[in-house]
Structure formats: structure tokens, C-alpha cells
Amino acid sequence: MIENSSDLIMIFENSGKTFGLELDHVERVIEKIALTPVPMAPPAAKGIVFYRDGLLPVLNLLKLLNIDGKEEGELLVIVRGVSEDFGVFSDLIYGIIPADLLELEDIPFEKRENGYIQGTGEYNGIEFSLLDFKTLEI
Secondary structure (H helix, E strand, O other): OOOOOOOEEEEEEEOOEEEEEEHHHEEEEEEOOOOEOOOOOOOOEEEEEEEOOEEEEEEOHHHHOOOOOOOOOOEEEEEOOOOOOEEEEEOEEEEEEEHHHOEEEEOOHHHOOOOOEEEEEEEOOEEEEEEOOOOOOO
16 A cells, blocks of 8 residues: 555546556656557457557556446556556546545455455545556566
8 A cells, every 4th residue: 555645646537437546656647649459469458559669558447457338538647567667548637646635545455356456545525446556467
């Protein structure tokens, strides 16, 4: 979970669902760019984009989290992964908020329904799932 109350959380929306991600794991947010599907890729792999002279995998966040819905978004959040950076789409960035201003609740690892959600939170009446990509290998 959040180790330091001075940590910053980026809160964003993806297909009507709201998520939080520690800002240390966000490389940047850019406008959506042309996506190339990859044949025979796992369901959570949306495709690849050309980014900074290389290829960046883009994941379908909803499928990764086993959430029903059609993923769309005009923004691409570039996430610093453990082994490789990757992108996820976003419709809206609510903002970057200090963790001590948020009501956060940790979900113990053994009780997590999904290994990529480490807790829940609330900001200005908006409930969100706090993401944890430390175990995600691409």
C-alpha cells in the first residue's frame, strides 16, 4: 500500500470505472495514438504503439482486472512497469492528489480478488480502486 503519506496518487477514469495509481509509477499521460493490434496476443493485450523510438505494449485495463465493459479513452497513461513500461487508456484524469488527503483502505494481499488492486479510496465523493502493478510481468 502507500508507504508515505506524502506520496501522490493520480486518479483517472477508464470506461466509467475510477482508478488510482501512485504517481511514481506514471511515466506520463499523452493523447491517444495509433494502436496496432497484435495477433494471437493474450486477451488483456490491446496492442502496441510506437512511442519514443520503440514499441510500447498497451493493455486493456478492464480485461486485466476481470471487469466487464468496453474500454475506450482518448488518453494513454504510460506506466512504469517492473520489467517493461506499458500503456493503459483513460477517458479522464481527475488529478494528482497527496495520499494524506485521500481516504485509503488497504486490501490484504491474501484477501484480494484481483492481484492488481491493492486497496480502495475516496476523493471528493468519488470512489476508486488503487492499482498495484508490482506483480505484473509483460
